[in-house]
Amino acid sequence: MRVHLGCDHAGLELKSHLTGWLTEHGYEPVDHGPFVYDAVDDYPVFCLRAAEGVAADRAAGLDSLGVVIGGSGNGEQIAANKVKGIRAALAWSEDTASLAREHNDAWVVAVGGRMHTLDEMTRLVEVFLTTPFPGDERHVRRIGQMADYETTGELPPLPASAQLAPSGPADDA
Template sequence: MKIAIGSDHAGFRYKEAIKQYLISHGHDVIDKGTDSEASVDYPRFIRPVAEAVAAGAVDRGIVLGGSGNGEAIAANRVKGVRCALCWNEESARLGRQHNDANVISIGERMISEEMALKIVQIWLDTPFEGGRHLARIQQLDE
C-alpha cells in the first residue's frame, strides 16, 4: 500500500517510528515532513498528505501532532478526505468500519508509541463495512 505521512514538530518522533514500521511491513511511504522537532506550523505538512490522498496519488494518509486535533481538522478540510482522530484500538477500527477513513490522525502527547503502532495496524487491516455506512458517507460528500 502507498501511504503518505506528515507531522508537525510535536508528532515528529512518532512519524519516524510509524514510517519505519510501515516500511518494514512492505508499504511504500511518502514522507511529507517535517524533518525535525523544530517548531513548525502543522498545516504546511498535513495538507500535502490530505491532498495526496484526495488526488489518488496514495492509498491512505497518516498525520500526527501533539493532540492530533488540529491535524485532523486540517486534513478534513480537503474534499474527499475522511480523517479519523484515533486514540485507541476501537477508534481506529470504527474509523475504518463505519467511516471508511482514508486518513488517520494521532496525537503523540496523548498515547504511547506502542498504542500508535497498534492503531496504525488495525486501521490498515480493517475493511469498510459499507451498507448503511455508505449512504452516510455519500451524504457527507454531497
C-alpha cells in the same frame, strides 16, 4: 499500499518510527514532512500535503491511506478534513481506529503524539491500516450524504421521524 505521512514537531518522533515500521510491514511510506525538529512549525503545512497525496492517489485509483500526527491529533484531523473528499478521523483507541474504517471509510487517521506511547500509537495505525471498509448500505448512505453536502452545500432532507421544535414562541390562542 501507499501511506502518506504528515505531522508537526510533536509527531516527528512517531513519524520517523512509522516510516521504518511501514516499510518493514510492506507499505510504501510517503513522507510529507517535516524532516527536522522545529518547535514552532505549523501542522497544516504538512498535514494538508499528506491528505492531498491520499486524495490524488485515490482519484488515480490507487490504494492509499494517510496518517497525520500532532500533540493531540485534533488540529491535524481538522486540517486533513479540509482537503476535498478526505475523511479523516481521530483515533485514541483500537475501537476508534477500526470504526473509522468500518463505519466511515476514513482515508486518514490522526493520532496524538503526546497522548500515547510509541507502541500504542503504532498499534492504532496498524489497526486503522488493516481494517477494511465492509461497505454496509447504511454507512455508504451516510458517507454519501456528507459527500453530497460537501459538493452542493445543501443539507440532507430530514427523515419523517424527525420532530422539529417550533421556531417561535408558543401560540396561546
